Every structure is written in C-alpha cells, then in structure tokens.
Amino acid sequence: MLVRSFCTVLVWATVAAEDVGYFWHVTDFHWDFSYWTDQLSCNGMNISQPGLFGNQWCDSPWRLVQETITGIKSLKSDVDFMLWTGDTVPHVANPFLSTALNEELVRNVTELMQNEFPDIPIYATFGNHDYYPSNLYPPHGNEIYNETYELWKKWINDTSQDQYFLKGGYYTVLARPGLRIVALNSNMYYTHDTVTLGMDDPSDQFAWLDAVLTDAAFNNEKVILTGHVPPGYSTPRAVRWMSEAFNKKMNSIVSRHSDVIVAMHFGHEHHDNFRLYYNTAGKAIVSLFIAPSVTPWRYQILSEKETPHNPGVRLIKYDRQTGKQLDIYQYFMDLETANKVGYVNWTLGYQATTLYGIPDVTAPSMETLVKKMSNINSQEFKAYVNWYNTNGVKDFPCDAKCHKVVMCGLRNLEEGPFNTCLTSPNIFKCPPADPGCSIVG
Template identity: 40%
Template sequence: MAAVRGWQGTLLILFIVGASKANEGFFWHITDHHYDTTYWSEMRSCNDEVPVRGIYGDYWCDSPWRLVNDSINAMADIKKNVDFIMWTGDTVAHIKDKYLNESFNLEIMKVVTDALKAAFPGVKVYATMGNHDWYPSDQFPVISHSLYNATADLWEDWIGDAEQMANFRKGAFYTIKTPQGLRIIALNTNLYYTSDKLTTDLTDPAGQFAWLEKVLKKAKGDGEKVLISAHIPPGVHVPGNVQWLAKNFNTRFIDLLRQYTDIIAAMYFGHDHADGFKLLHKNGRTPGVPMFMAPSITPWRYKIPGKSGDSHNPAIRLVKYNRDSGMPLDIHQYYMDLTESNKNNASNWTIAYKTSEAFGLSDLSADSLNGVIKKMETDKSLLDKYIMYNTVLANGETTVNGCNQKCRAIFLCGFTHMEKPSFDSCVDSRVGAAAEICSSPIAFIALALLYLLM
C-alpha cells in the first residue's frame, strides 16, 4: 500500500494513536488488609511490644480501621474512575483461632466489602479469599460449607452469574468476563497451601484443577484473553525462600498454566506482604506469563524464634493495562509512610514508583520482564532498586546494604525458578560462581587495583 502523505497521513497517525490510547484502562489491585479490631484494646495481632500506638498502626501489628478505611478513601481520591478492582484476600487479622469464629471473620469481610462498595459505587470488584479469611485459619474444606455460602452471598453483586455462584459455594473459585471482554479467573489457591491439613492427601481439591483446565480450554477456543487472580502465588517467595504451595499442587498448577501461556495475559496475587514480580516460562524456557505480587495494606511483620520479617509500609497499587489484550502496561505503586503519617496524625499516600520510569519499561509483558530480569543480573543498581521496593521503601538503604551475594542470588533465582529444588540449585550455582570468580588471581589483582584507585 502506498504511503499516506500530507495531512491525511497525520490524521491517520493521530487516529491510530488515539485508538491505542482508548484501549488503555486502569484497575486497582489491593490485598492483605488484615483488619485488627483489637488494635486499640488487646492488640491481638501484634508480634512485639508497642509502647506508643500510632493512629494508623504499627510495623509489628495488623491494620486498625483507620488505616483500612484510609487506604480505600485514598484509592478513590487518587483514581475513582477505574474499570474494576482486584482484591486478593486476607482481610482478617493474624489472630489466634481461639479469639475468632465464622461470624467474626464474615463480619470483618463485610465491613471492608461495604466500604469498597461505598467508595466505588457501580465498580465491579473481583474478590478472592485469603487463608486468614477462613475459620479455622488455613483449613479450607473441599465440600460445601456455611462460610463459602455466606461469602458468596456477600459478593453476589460482583459475581452475579448463577453458575459461578455455585462454583464459589463449592470451593471459592469462579470466572467472569469484564465489561471490556477479558476473562477473569479467580482461584482459591488456599486449597493448595502447605498449612491446609484438609487437602494434604488429595489430588484435586474441590475439583478446581479440572475446572480450571476446562475454563482455559474454552477461553482459548473462544479467542479470549485471561487474567488470573488468587491469594497465594505459586513459585518460591523471596527473600524468605519459602514455597507456599505443597509440592504436588505447585507442580500441577505450574504445568497447567504453561499449557495456556498464549492466552493468559497476566496473573495477580497477594499473601507475600511484599512487592515483587515473577516470570513464568513456557516449557521451552522462553518468556511466558508475568506474575505480580502486590504489597499488603497491613504493615504487620512476622516474628518467630530467632528471626523476624522486615518492616514494610502500607501500600495500594494502580495497574494500567490494555483492555483488549489484558497486557499490563504500567504499575503506579502508592504507599503510606507509616512513621511520618503517625507522627503528623495525617496520612500521606504518595507514589513510590512507576515501573515505566523506575525500570525503563514501555509495558509489563513477559518479554519486557524477561529483559529487565536479564539486566538485573549485571546491573547492580537496578536490582538494588527492586530490593528497595520489595519492602515498600520502609528500610531505605538498610535493606540493600544488608543484601550480600547470596541474598542477591536469591532474588535473581526467585524471578523464574518456580519450584524449590530448581530454585535452590540456581542459588547454589550463582553463589558458587561468584565465589570462584572472587578467589581467582585475576579477580584479586583487579580488586587490588580498584582499591588503589579509590
């Protein structure tokens, strides 16, 4: 076709650009509110002594209502006109089961559900349950249950379809199409969690794997693009080096997803309480599907004998995406500086970063993430930036400076190694290679010259 010149060509270019922009939309991804109703009384979620209670919470505790409500209001203030909200669970606090019951958990989810509906009237919320939303915590059953039924009723305005309501009542999973035509598959990966004692000896809890394969096969046949959401992600959580899903379930889940990388645009998870992404490779080890773990709203940090988690700030995430393909284009990560907000008695939700600017990416496709992961292998400053964002800017340079060669290997291997044995082998290989290089005579001479030049 002959090139179009003059004003007609300019109009054509403007039309194409305009059409492309028209296909861009936004949605919020929020996760892990962990609302603690006892923050101002018994403080049952707190993992350490809190001499002074901040009005927005404390790094050792789950969220008081003021933080939960403020985060929702901040979302509406920043961008109210969104296509939908993705909410990936864990609304109930880290409180011992003896202080909880089904009614209490349901009431916690109800008040947050109501707050979201009030702040975003008419906006669909694609919600999934977290492991702490269940009672007893983590113990999701594979049969019909009153808590499945009650939660389905709570979210009926968002799920709507009778068939999908029935799926939720069976196991808290469902699928639905957005008004823009993308297929959302909302999963209950809590069924595969290593802490769920009810599913340990099963091969397909609640039939979710068979159902997922059926939905993906139909979506492919219908030419649909898919977004997958769930609370607990597959793969290895870093820097904790924990595979959340039981080995057999993690492997089966990953294998199934790899069969449909051509239609899955992206996957969104919570649970980690940290900011991160992964890249699921196709079977041929080429870029497949981007995975995003949103940081939590709660600032709660774990504490176990001899070890505690890093401090991290409360966070909310705005995702820019292509409405036609589902491809994620950018992440606008917002956070509250908890220390400053408590000090000033006023919240300060501000932008932490945009991926387009922070990592120099035009989009967040699998190919783009693959490129930035490869750059991080040689560009220390780029990986440092990722590590800084992992705790939502709570620890500043401390986190980066405390990350040694093995720590960096853990982050790098965590991007693409989805099973623990492969991940461990990758870490050992990287650490061994680094040690070999540093111990060589050439490396010693280079370091000596560098020292002399400093």
C-alpha cells in the same frame, strides 16, 4: 485531632494507539479489631502508644482500612474494576476468632468498598486467614463460602458461578468483552492446609481452571488470573507457599495455557515482587505479580525479625482490547510520617516502566528486567530490593547470597529447578550475542 486525607493525583495521559484502562489491586488488610484494646496481632509486644494509622508490629486498625479505600478513590475512582486478594482477618490465634467474627470482618470491609465504589465491580478472593480455623479451607461447601457469596454475588453478577463458589470459593467472570477474570481459592493448596493435603484436585478447581482456560482460548479471550497464595518461591526467604504437588499442577496449567494468560496478580507475601514463567526455549511467557500488603505487620519467629515495611496499594494500567499489562503504579503510605502529622498522604512510589526502563510490564519486558537485575550492582536490582519493603527500608540489605536466591526465585517456580539454581555456579546461561544478559556466578 482533625484527621485529613491527602492524596497524590496523577494526570492520566491517553495513549492514542491503545484503548487504555486501569484497575486497582489491594490485598492483605488484616484488620485487627483488637488494635486499640488487646493488641492481639502485635507479636506479643506491648505497644504503649499505637499509631493512629497503625504500627509496624501490628495489623491494621480500622482507620488504616478506611484511609486505604477512601484514598484510592481519591487517587483514581474511574477504574474498570478492582482486584481484592484476601486476608481481611488479622494474624490472631484461633481461640480469639470464630466463623461469625471472620464473616463480620469480611462483611464490614466489603460494605466499605461497596459504599466507596458503588458502580465498580470488585473481584475478590479469599485469603488463608479468612477461613476459621485459619488456613484449613475445605474442598466442599460450608458456612463461610455460603455467607461470603451473599456479600460478593453482586460483583460476580453471574448465577452460573454459584456452584463453583459455594463448592470451593472460586469463580470466573467476563470483565469486559475479550477479557476474563479467573479468581482462584489457591488457599486450598497452601502448605498449612492439612484438610486438602494429599488430595489430587481439591474441589475440582484444577479441572475447572483447565476447562475455563481452554474455553477462553476458543472464545478468543485473554485472562487475568488472580488469587491469594501464589505459586513459586518467595525470596529472599526461599519459602514455597504451595504444597509441592499442588505447586507443580498449578505451574503446569499456567504454562500450558500461557497464550491466553496476560498476567497473574496475587497477594499473601506482604512484599513487592514478581516471578516469571518460561517456556522450553527459555523465553518468558507469563508474569506473576505479588502486590505488597495494606497491613504494616511484620513477623517475628523466635529470633528472626522481619524488617519494617509500609502499607501499599497498586494501580495497573492495561490495554482494554488485548488485556496487555502496560504499567504498574505503586503507591505507599509513609506510616511513621502519617502517625506523626495525623493525616495520610498516599504517595506514588514508582511507575514500573520509568523505574526499570522497560516499555511495559508484559512477560518479555519483565524478562529484559531480570537480565538487567542479574548484575548485583545494577540500578535495576537496587531499585527492586529497595521497593521490596514498599520503601519501609530505603536501603534494603541484599548481599551476593541474597541476590542469588532472588534471581533463582524470579525464574524457577518449582522445587527441583529452584534448588538446582541455588547450587549452580551460574544462575542462568546467556544466549549468544545478547548484550542485555549478564551471567551471575
């Protein structure tokens, strides 16, 4: 079969008042090296006819990984940089993995990216599955940190970051004058990481982060914070990924340095969603965006089965001078159609400003969106839940209970406030004379 790759291409308009740039965000490839043989990632199911580009019970075949990287290059190759937020290794049990195998998987995807984007820096971070054994990232040097640094040091291009990467898998780079990338190994804070559980500051990353953000403010820099495991609550499942103490520390640092953080971009959840940090006056100060995964894999835990979703990739438009996040272009692959016709069409699913009727994707604009979404019948909330699964389920079910969990998660990133919100008769109180706000009961 002749396999072709067709991509939707936009005409990129230039905004005269701003120096506009773009960057890609890709996450959670979860390449299943056994897709065509043992199907180790496929939830124990026997998939008799796995699709060329994937199956919604399994992690990505190599073909999907390739079509993703070549596809985004065809969509827009002249980007300033790319964020790659980890989880290259599939959802496969540890007995079938090893340090050497995990390194090989990351190496192959790294080389593919380097070949397709030889002149574009890619700011990569680890996912919780990339370590062996999975989830158990140590707060000290080890082989995976060492080997991966050799793969990524060309992108980092700053020997002053050697010590931090080799110690804990984190680093910072100046992407352009005035804009800094801070790449975290947030997997050390994951609830499943029993190696770091109970520590005060694994690998001294919190102290380092606080210092980097302090220096950024002194140097008049803005910061994009990126990593894999995000703080806060994943909704509507109401799952907190970070251990409570680590979650609080992360949130405290972000809130304290909100004046320099223009946005946070993370992965891990496989779904399209966001959260907001608020100050004591109740105003949104930082946006945390979680991009959907490349892998179509969905979990099955006992009788609980996740709804299907499509592979996704994300393009972010920003102001090069200020770091201001201007828009999000969310692309998706209709996996069922791609497997049927034998070629991939990466399609623009939505442009955030158009879909939600907001001027940009800064924290104040996203706060305006949250107020609109407080009405369960609003077009904005319906659009949000419909794209939660990257258009895999076009009418994603979300009743009043689901709506409340989602709304509480958007505004409350810590356990106490989140649980209080869930039991409160009102999710939040509207300021006086604010017609854009609707109280949810």
